[in-house]
Amino acid sequence: MNMVKAVNTVTTSVRLPVDLVKRYDNLAKATGRSRTYYVTEALEESIAQLEYQYGLLKKVEDYRAGRLETVSIDQLEDHLGLGD
Template sequence: MLAIRLPEEIEDRLSQLAKATGRTKTFYAREAILQHLEELEDTYLAEARAIKIRSGKTKTVSLENVMAEYGLEN
């Protein structure tokens, strides 16, 4: 279960959309979350990886080495 408070303007827009389409506000809130969740996960994963690289806890691999390892060289 999840309860969120939205600014009045967003709540109004959500209500208008739900009324105009015959769907629930919950439907549209769920859709918005699902559409953006993967992007958020990717962003936070990339930020965490960058912090590890900068601190020296993780090393990088050059594109040249990756291509060679997987036989993708020209």
């Protein structure tokens, strides 16, 4: 059973390389779905990874700038009850 989820959408414009658009068009034609469907699927699948990666980079930046609170390994072990 194919479930269709109702989603509010917004139109946006993106410039893509011609070869990538051709690949999406070929996939869409072969499967009977739209190019928009597959581009949206790809974006949905990649956003969590991008958010995670850039979140880590932001933390590194904050650490280097002294904006991130840190603890020593000894403090962490004590906090977790792993100290001697």
